[in-house]
Amino acid sequence: MDGYPRETDADAxxxxxxxxxxxxxxxxxxxxLVRYPRRDIYLAAGTYTxxxxxxxxxxxxxxxxxxxKAGSSPATLTGPxxxxxxxxxxxxxLLDPHF
Structure with a gap:
C-alpha cells in the first residue's frame, strides 16, 4: 500500500x-492476522472460481x-x-469444511 487509495486505483x-x-x-x-468476517455456507459439489x-x-x-460456480449465482463475502x-x-x- 502506498498512501490513501483513490477510486481510480486498480483492484488487487x-x-x-x-x-x-x-x-x-x-x-x-x-x-x-485478523479473520473477519465469517459465515457458514453450503456449497454444492463442483468446480469453483x-x-x-x-x-x-x-x-x-x-x-x-x-x-x-458455472450455472449458479456467485457468493460474495464483503469485509468492513x-x-x-x-x-x-x-x-x-479460507474455506474450512465441516466434514
Whole structure:
C-alpha cells in the first residue's frame, strides 16, 4: 500500500480454480492476522472460481471474496472498510469444511 487509495486505483486480486465437495463450510476473510468476517455456507459439489480482491475507494479499501460456480449465482463475502497509509498487507480467505 502506498498512501490513501483513490477510486481510480486498480483492484488487487488473486484468483484460483478448485473442485469442492458438497457440504457446509465456514468461509472467513483474512487480512494480516485478523479473520473477519465469517459465515457458514453450503456449497454444492463442483468446480469453483475463488477470487479475493482489495478494492480501492476514495480514502479506504474494501476486501471482497467471491466463489463462482458455472450455472449458479456467485457468493460474495464483503469485509468492513479499512484505511492504511502504507506498508504490506497479506489478504485472502479460507474455506474450512465441516466434514
Amino acid at each position: 486480486c488473486t484468483t484460483r480454480t478448485l473442485y469442492l465437495n458438497s457440504g457446509t463450510y465456514t468461509w472467513t476473510q483474512i487480512r494480516d 475463488w477470487t479475493d480482491c482489495l478494492r480501492p475507494h476514495d480514502h479506504y479499501y474494501q476486501q471482497t471474496s467471491t466463489l463462482d 472498510e479499512f484505511t492504511t497509509l502504507s506498508g504490506d498487507i497479506t489478504f485472502g480467505s
